[in-house]
Amino acid sequence: xxxxxxxxxxxxxxxxxxxxxxxxxxxxxxxxxxxxxxxxxxxxxxxxxxxxxxxxxxxxxxxxxxxxxxxxxxxxxxxxxxxxxxxxxxxxxxxxxxxxxxxxxxxxxxxxxxxxxxxxxxxxxxxxxxxxxxxxxxxxxxxxxxxxxxxxxxxxxxxxxxxxxxxxxxxxxxxxxxxxxxxxxxxxxxxxxxxxxxxxxxxxxxxxxxxxxxxxxxxxxxxxxxxxxxxxxxxxxxxxxxxxxxxxxxxxxxxxxxxxxxxxxxxxxxxxxxxxxxxxxxxxxxxxxxxxxxxxxxxxxxxxxxxxxxxxxxxxxxxxxxxxxxxxxxxxxxxxxxxxxxxxxxxxxxxxxxxxxxxxxxxxxxxxxxxxxxxxxxxxxxxxxxxxxxxxxxxx
Amino acid sequence: xxxxxxxxxxxxxxxxxxxxxxxxxxxxxxxxxxxxxxxxxxxxxxxxxxxxxxxxxxxxxxxxxxxxxxxxxxxxxxxxxxxxxxxxxxxxxxxxxxxxxxxxxxxxxxxxxxxxxxxxxxxxxxxxxxxxxxxxxxxxxxxxxxxxxxxxxxxxxxxxxxxxxxxxxxxxxxxxxxxxxxxxxxxxxxxxxxxxxxxxxxxxxxxx
Numbered sequence: 001x002x003x004x005x006x007x008x009x010x011x012x013x014x015x016x017x018x019x020x021x022x023x024x025x026x027x028x029x030x031x032x033x034x035x036x037x038x039x040x041x042x043x044x045x046x047x048x049x050x051x052x053x054x055x056x057x058x059x060x061x062x063x064x065x066x067x068x069x070x071x072x073x074x075x076x077x078x079x080x081x082x083x084x085x086x087x088x089x090x091x092x093x094x095x096x097x098x099x100x101x102x103x104x105x106x107x108x109x110x111x112x113x114x115x116x117x118x119x120x121x122x123x124x125x126x127x128x129x130x131x132x133x134x135x136x137x138x139x140x141x142x143x144x145x146x147x148x149x150x151x152x153x154x155x156x157x158x159x160x161x162x163x164x165x166x167x168x169x170x171x172x173x174x175x176x177x178x179x180x181x182x183x184x185x186x187x188x189x190x191x192x193x194x195x196x197x198x199x200x201x202x203x204x205x206x207x208x209x210x211x212x213x214x215x216x217x218x219x220x221x222x223x224x225x226x227x228x229x230x231x232x233x234x235x236x237x238x239x240x241x242x243x244x245x246x247x248x249x250x251x252x253x254x255x256x257x258x259x260x261x262x263x264x265x266x267x268x269x270x271x272x273x274x275x276x277x278x279x280x281x282x283x284x285x286x287x288x289x290x291x292x293x294x295x296x297x298x299x300x301x302x303x304x305x306x307x308x309x310x311x312x313x314x315x316x317x318x319x320x321x322x323x324x325x326x327x328x329x330x331x332x333x334x335x336x337x338x339x340x341x342x343x344x345x346x347x348x349x350x351x352x353x354x355x356x357x358x359x360x361x362x363x364x365x366x367x368x369x370x371x372x373x374x375x376x377x378x379x380x381x382x383x384x385x386x387x388x389x390x391x392x393x394x395x396x
Numbered sequence: 397x398x399x400x401x402x403x404x405x406x407x408x409x410x411x412x413x414x415x416x417x418x419x420x421x422x423x424x425x426x427x428x429x430x431x432x433x434x435x436x437x438x439x440x441x442x443x444x445x446x447x448x449x450x451x452x453x454x455x456x457x458x459x460x461x462x463x464x465x466x467x468x469x470x471x472x473x474x475x476x477x478x479x480x481x482x483x484x485x486x487x488x489x490x491x492x493x494x495x496x497x498x499x500x501x502x503x504x505x506x507x508x509x510x511x512x513x514x515x516x517x518x519x520x521x522x523x524x525x526x527x528x529x530x531x532x533x534x535x536x537x538x539x540x541x542x543x544x545x546x547x548x549x550x551x552x553x554x555x556x557x558x559x560x561x562x563x564x565x566x567x568x569x570x571x572x573x574x575x576x577x578x579x580x581x582x583x584x585x586x587x588x589x590x591x592x593x594x595x596x597x598x599x600x601x602x603x604x
Contacts, residue, residue, distance in 0.1 A: 113472075120467030122475040334469055336461030342469060345455065349477070 026254055033255045034264075036233045041071045047236055051277055054235050059247040063278040064231035065257075065292070070272035072229070078268035078329055079322035085117040086168040087327055089343035090161050091177050092153035093351045095358050097143045100383035102376050103365045106132040106149055107358075110156045111350025112164055113343050117327075123343070125350045128160055131361070139192055147183075148192055151199040154182055158206040158217075165215045173216040173327045177344050180219035180309040181280060181290055200283060211287050211313050216320045220328065222340055224307040228292070229257045229274065257294060258305045265296040267303065268329050273315055284311065291315035295325065297332035297339040304339050306332075400424045400513040403483065405433065408504035411533075412443065412487050415511045416480035422448075428548025430514040430522060431485060433505040438493045441501040442514070442522055442530075443485035444549055446540050450481050485511075486537055486545075488530035489522065496522055498529030516556040523553045523565070528572040535576060535583070542583065543590030546573065551595050566595060 040047055044067045055062045070076075095107040108130045115123040137144055154176075161174040182200055210217045230252050238246055261271055276290035284290050289312040298304030308328065314320045331341035366376050379387075402425045403417030413433070417425075425431070425445055434440040456473060459465055473479070490501040514522065522530075534542055534549075550569050557565035570591060577584035 115468050115472075117468075120471060122471035123468060125476055334459070334462055334466060336458050336463075338458055346472065346476075349455075 029252055030255050030259055033230055033233055033252045033260055036237050036252075037072050037229070037260060040233070040236050041073050043236070044069065044071070047232065051232060051235055054243055054246055055277055058243050061279055062231070062235075062246070063228065064235065065228040065274035066277040067232065068273055068275055068291075072272055073264055074272045075265050075269040076271075076325070077266075079326045081117070081326040081330060082171060082323060083118050084169075085323065085327065086165075086170070086172045087115045087117055087331070087343055088161055088164055088168065088172060088174040089113055089176065089341065089347040090157040090174070091344060091347035091351045092157045093348075093353045094149050094153050095353055095361065096146050096149060097137060099143065100380035101362060102379050103362060103369070104133075104137065104143065104377070105361070105365060106137060106144060107353065107361060108132065108149065108153050108156055109351050109353050110153065110160050111347050111352075112157075112160050113346045113350060114164055114168060115343055116169070123346070125346070126160065126164060127350055128156065130156070133365075139195060141192070144195075145192060148195050148199070151182055151196060154178075155199045155203040155206065158203055158210075161217065162206045162209040162213075162215075165210060165213055170214070171216070171323065172213070173218075173324055174210065175218040175220050175324075175328070175341065175344065177222070177348065178219055179221055179307075180217075180311065181276065181278070181284070183280075204283070204288060207284075207288050207311060211311065216314050216324050217311065218314065218324055218328075219309040220341060220344060221307040221309065224258055224294075224305070225256055226307065227252070227256050228276070230255050230260055232274075232277075257307070261294045261296075261305055262303050265294060265303065265305065267296050267298055267300045270295045270308075270325050273321070275315075276309070287311060287313040295328060297329060299339075399515070401510055402431065402513050403481075403511050405505050405507055405509040405511060406480070406482065407507070410487065410500050410504055413441075413485050413505055415483040415485060417483065419474040419481060422481055424513050425483060426548070426552075428545055428552060430488075430519055430549070430552070431511050432491075432514055432518065433509050433511050435503070435505050435509060440491050441487060441505055442489045442491070442496075443487045444534065444545065445483050446486050446537070446545050447484040448481065449484070451479060453479055486533060486540065488533045489525075491522075496525035498526050498533075500533070516559060519553055519556045520560065520562075523557075523569075528569060531569075531573060531576055535573075543587040544594070546587060547590045547594035550591070554595065566597075 047067050051062070051064060051066055090110060090112040092108065092110045094109065095105070097104050097106045110128045112126045112128075113123050114126070132144065132149075139145075139148070157176045161176070165172045165174055182196075182203055207217070234250065234252050235243075235246065237251065238249060242249065265271055271294040273291055273293045276292060281290050290309060291312060291314075292307055292309045295306050295308050296303050297306050306328075308324070310321070310324065314324060328341060331343055332339035334342035335345065369376055402421055403415040406414045406416040408414070415431075425448070427445055427448060429445045430442060431445060432440050432442050455477070456479070459469065459473070487501055487504075489496060489498045491497070531546070534540070534546055550566055553569070554566035557563075573587060573591075574584065577587060
């Protein structure tokens with residue numbers, strides 16, 4: 001037993017005591033947020049302008065929703081699906097470098113799955129695995145970071161979608177798990193920033209390819225915790241004279257967009273479409289500009305919200321938006337009581353790398369190095385100790 | 397005669413083995429069918445399929461809660477996902493060089509050995525060797541549905557024997573079972589009842 005459960009128990013009791021108070025406070029803040037949402041329902045142009053002013057003059061790092069032409073409380077019913085359509089999903093997984101292991105390497109593994117709507121043929125799966133070693137494994141400050149590896153994985157996901165979409169019969173809908181916006185590039189050393197820019201460039205190229213092929217693409221964020229719309233409401237409720245303090249002013253803190261829209265969106269319906277206001281969103285220009293909406297993939301009486309991020313070429317095309325909306329609802333309903341796009345789950349299953357896989361790759365590398373007459377590094381003493389078996393008992 | 401591959405060996409012991417197969421291979425094997433596993437050049441093991449089971453997993457359990465399951469999703473789970481169909485096989489004999497023995501095999505088959513469904517010639521060769529000695533392996537397996545397993549097996553062999561004019565194979569097999577079970581009345585009654593339901597023509601032949 002590694003935890004001090006007596007101490008944890010006392011803290012849990014304390015948590016229980018304050019939870020009721022916190023819940024009451026949060027409910028009031030949420031009600032306030034809903035009021036502000038309703039009062040700004042049609043105030044789209046002014047709010048759009050105010051958000052841009054704040055980002056320009058008071059808080060360049062402002063990350064929130066930029067209202068467009070659809071009312072803030074609007075909801076849009078489930079559209080009809082085209083009879084035939086190719087649906088493609090991709091997901092990635094990685095083996096991170098382990099300095100405690102005998103050999104140091106990394107792997108990016110991307111799985112994709114393709115289904116033809118209107119056909120009973122089984123979907124086809126594709127896996128692309130890339131081993132990173134030698135120069136690919138190092139930056140000027142040392143071994144490649146987990147963040148950079150994750151970036152390369154995200155870029156590979158979008159690239160494989162573009163490759164598969166180029167050979168698929170149209171219309172084609174593609175999606176990945178998580179936001180479309182790549183994260184990173186701020187922290188880390190200069191080499192990491194260079195690598196981020198390279199991954200971003202490849203990622204934008206893949207997106208441009210998808211745009212050129214007229215492919216619908218999206219990022220699906222399950223159980224989103226962001227407060228993009230709520231942050232916009234905070235901007236809306238802050239008087240002009242206090243906007244200079246907006247960076248630290250959080251009157252609706254702890255309310256999420258999911259909590260805001262939970263009771264506003266009927267099952268199967270989507271929210272208004274917003275543009276993404278953020279510093280990094282500037283990298284996505286023109287047809288690639290990032291947009292999003294919320295989607296209730298749940299059932300009547302059991303709402304379940306996801307955020308769907310789309311590029312401008314999808315956001316500005318009603319037919320594409322409707323096809324994506326209907327496809328994601330159909331895909332989520334395939335999973336029954338726990339809605340989540342079926343193909344995303346299958347892409348995850350296809351891509352996931354297990355500990356056994358990692359051990360097998362390690363052994364393959366060790367064998368190859370030995371065959372070349374080279375020495376093998378040793379397991380660290382720390383890792384060795386962790387792998388030591390527990391006490392054994394004499395069977396009597 | 398065609399050779400039908402029905403799967404590969406997952407795990408084995410002296411008294412039986414488990415075969416894994418794809419959904420596309422499931423059309424051929426059936427409960428009570430005789431199968432063979434070539435292990436070495438002159439050595440193969442025979443067995444009777446006594447259970448065919450399809451395991452679930454988390455995704456399948458979740459999918460059954462959906463209102464309607466898309467045909468493509470069903471095909472995906474049957475064709476692409478790594479959930480093999482498993483068949484449990486009772487070892488009933490082996491062949492060493494040209495000779496067939498109704499004894500437990502000296503060595504089990506190995507992982508990933510290929511399992512074939514016995515064709516009519518092979519069925520006749522195995523069941524005609526000796527005097528139904530392999531029945532005791534079935535009768536000893538108290539956990540199995542012995543009556544149903546024997547009925548299914550006798551039905552399949554009888555069809556193969558009739559093709560070469562050996563009409564009374566089923567009657568002889570049933571009479572042998574009665575002899576083997578003469579001291580075990582409850583099992584005898586259970587087996588006879590099942591045989592009467594499953595293969596009434598043969599059973600009427602035994603009574604007359």
